[in-house]
Amino acid sequence: MDDAKNLLLLFERPQEPVFMPKGDTKKKKVILAPQQLLNEKHKSYGPVVASRLGERNETITVPEISIPPLDDFMVLKKDEFFSLFIDKHRILAGKLIDIFISVRTIGHLMAVGVYAREHLNPQLFSYAFAVALLHREDTKNLPVPSIVHHFPDKFVENRVIGRAREEVTIVPEENRTPIEIPKDYTASDLDEEHRLHYFREDIGVNLHHWYWHQVYPTQGPRAVIDKNRRGELFYYMHQQIIARYNCERLANNLKRVAKLSEWNEPIKEAYFPKLDRMVSKRSYASRVANTKLENLRRTVDASFVDIQDLERWRDTILDAINRGMVQDRNNKNVPLDEFGGIDILGNIIEATDLSINPQLYGNLHNQGHNLISLIHDPDHRHLEEPGVMGDVATAMRDPIFYRWHAFIDSILQKFKATLPRYSEDRLNYPGIQVTGVQVKSDGAGENTLNTFWQKSDINISNGLDFQSTGDVFVRVTHLQHQNFRYEITVNNTTGMAKSGTCRIFLAPKFDERGNPWNFQEQRTLFMEMDKFKVDLTPGSNTIMRLSTQSSVTIPFERTYRDAAQRPKDDAGIAEWNFCGCGWPQNMLVPKGRPEGMQMELFVMISNYDDDRVDVQFNGKCDDAYSYCGLKDRLYPDRRSMGYPFDRQGRDGVKRLQEFLTPNMRVTNVNIKFTGQTFVRQP
Numbered sequence: 001m002d003d004a005k006n007l008l009l010l011f012e013r014p015q016e017p018v019f020m021p022k023g024d025t026k027k028k029k030v031i032l033a034p035q036q037l038l039n040e041k042h043k044s045y046g047p048v049v050a051s052r053l054g055e056r057n058e059t060i061t062v063p064e065i066s067i068p069p070l071d072d073f074m075v076l077k078k079d080e081f082f083s084l085f086i087d088k089h090r091i092l093a094g095k096l097i098d099i100f101i102s103v104r105t106i107g108h109l110m111a112v113g114v115y116a117r118e119h120l121n122p123q124l125f126s127y128a129f130a131v132a133l134l135h136r137e138d139t140k141n142l143p144v145p146s147i148v149h150h151f152p153d154k155f156v157e158n159r160v161i162g163r164a165r166e167e168v169t170i171v172p173e174e175n176r177t178p179i180e181i182p183k184d185y186t187a188s189d190l191d192e193e194h195r196l197h198y199f200r201e202d203i204g205v206n207l208h209h210w211y212w213h214q215v216y217p218t219q220g221p222r223a224v225i226d227k228n229r230r231g232e233l234f235y236y237m238h239q240q241i242i243a244r245y246n247c248e249r250l251a252n253n254l255k256r257v258a259k260l261s262e263w264n265e266p267i268k269e270a271y272f273p274k275l276d277r278m279v280s281k282r283s284y285a286s287r288v289a290n291t292k293l294e295n296l297r298r299t300v301d302a303s304f305v306d307i308q309d310l311e312r313w314r315d316t317i318l319d320a321i322n323r324g325m326v327q328d329r330n331n332k333n334v335p336l337d338e339f340g341g342i343d344i345l346g347n348i349i350e351a352t353d354l355s356i357n358p359q360l361y362g363n364l365h366n367q368g369h370n371l372i373s374l375i376h377d378p379d380h381r382h383l384e385e386p387g388v389m390g391d392v393a394t395a396m397r398d399p400i401f402y403r404w405h406a407f408i409d410s411i412l413q414k415f416k417a418t419l420p421r422y423s424e425d426r427l428n429y430p431g432i433q434v435t436g437v438q439v440k441s442d443g444a445g446e447n448t449l450n451t452f453w454q455k456s457d458i459n460i461s462n463g464l465d466f467q468s469t470g471d472v473f474v475r476v477t478h479l480q481h482q483n484f485r486y487e488i489t490v491n492n493t494t495g496m497a498k499s500g501t502c503r504i505f506l507a508p509k510f511d512e513r514g515n516p517w518n519f520q521e522q523r524t525l526f527m528e529m530d531k532f533k534v535d536l537t538p539g540s541n542t543i544m545r546l547s548t549q550s551s552v553t554i555p556f557e558r559t560y561r562d563a564a565q566r567p568k569d570d571a572g573i574a575e576w577n578f579c580g581c582g583w584p585q586n587m588l589v590p591k592g593r594p595e596g597m598q599m600e601l602f603v604m605i606s607n608y609d610d611d612r613v614d615v616q617f618n619g620k621c622d623d624a625y626s627y628c629g630l631k632d633r634l635y636p637d638r639r640s641m642g643y644p645f646d647r648q649g650r651d652g653v654k655r656l657q658e659f660l661t662p663n664m665r666v667t668n669v670n671i672k673f674t675g676q677t678f679v680r681q682p
Helices: 002-011 046-054 071-075 087-102 106-119 122-135 158-170 192-200 203-215 230-251 307-323 341-350 364-373 399-416 519-525 570-579 620-628
Strands: 029-032 058-061 296-298 303-305 325-327 333-335 432-440 448-459 473-481 485-492 498-508 527-536 539-546 597-607 664-679
Touching: 002 029, 002 106, 002 122, 029 046, 071 087, 071 106, 087 106, 087 122, 106 122, 122 203, 192 230, 192 399, 192 473, 203 473, 203 620, 230 341, 230 399, 230 498, 230 519, 230 527, 230 620, 303 364, 307 325, 307 341, 307 364, 307 399, 325 341, 341 364, 341 399, 364 399, 432 597, 432 664, 485 498, 485 527, 485 597, 498 519, 498 539, 527 539, 527 597
Parallel strands: 029 058, 448 664
Antiparallel strands: 296 303, 325 333, 432 485, 448 473, 485 539, 498 527, 498 597, 597 664
């Protein structure tokens, strides 16, 4: 495993020659690679420079082996952008993942990795190499670093990157101070969408989206992509993002997001990301207001997509939903039932290798991202690169991401509307009554949650190519909330011990006009806050649960993959890698309002016998499974994701109170934004 850890050096400073010193320790490591592995530019002097540097650093000798043919991957030049939404790029990534996984030994993988890093596009290499390390048996225990550390340009504005280069070059490490990123630098208050900048541009939120797509890639070896309920997870994770975003919009006195379904109408939202790509030395493209989508005719990245293609794929998928069945590649009908239908549709819409018939159902989700990200230069006449919608690490920064995914979700909600509605028998847990729910937080009143701004530091030194060594930090301002706890009382009248699943959701109490919701609208706004097993003795039971134990979130250290916080044992590191997938803890609670925002907290105890899946919870990272599942295991809940709000209410249910059964309870919670700012202590 010590040799395997050297593989992680290949992520550092992705544009430097591979033989430059690397590593976090004071004594750096130098990779001594055979000349045959270096690119043409480095072959003449690389071995000499590496030998000289190796005299005062630890050296790593890479074996000389026969390299698998990688010429096909060089069609993507080293200084071009890379996007998982572009078919050409995604296919290249899938093939490269396959090569990395098929290499037999750690030593050979190091050699192939060195060659690939030297010759291939840095972002293509980094993505494929990370996916392979996460899925190989002999490397899955490696602490794969976060993308924010080696490609900070995807998260940090261009002026700050320039100041960081200056800081790390000139200022001694012991005298460096964090470089502060302005809280709102992409627009002014004249743009009403800018009220949501703290959500869209939150680094942890964007890291969550990037890491989810790394854990659940769309293309590659079957064993890598064919994970339990993968298509359903695509649906549910994005549905929950839209629910959370809509709640933030309501908190900022904005209407819920309008789905992007009229593709021949101008897009009113503009976005100017203020980000530069370090690989291509180009800026992420901006989009001015009222730009219209156009057909793509880009030879450079083989993107030839018409708006009519999107319309055809949409209509074909909707027709399949209406018929209750899809056609597979052999033209056989496959039913869209209530247990597996959402999984099939999720894979079809995202167009993964698991799609049941890609020729028929097309590539709706990805090509929508493409059309939007290239709206400014659809035929490449201006030689422009995509905007942020073309990159999974940056897409959530753009207001149009939420409009596009509101449309994607609307299709899947049409399917959900065809399913049998939950009867009282499928909701109730006879003999179990939730009799009380409270939320308590230090320094706040009962059923009151306080939110505020927090400043935190992130190390970006490993992404600053050709700079002096040593740490350099940026300081970001993000939303945060006071920790709190749930106190739930449950009465078990069955006379015997019972087990249940405690399901906690939160939703706004009032709509944009200040009126109570009808159930059909409100159910899609419920944000999952937590889900966990409870054991109930006969009589009264009190359940105490901390907000930091949420099945949805991961703490700051896991979000940013702080190497100092990683476990020391191999099994712990394997789980720690998977820990990167999860919603950031600081964004668990919506911002609320200074005067308070009324929310409804829903608690349900469902019958564990109907929920249970034979799976072991055996790691520290099992606590964020709601959006990400469990590493190499079944999803630990037999119910549909989002249960009980994933379907329309039964007949007669017009309001939330009419939906409730005795094993459910709702209480009012008030979220107050204090406006204060605190610095996070390490």
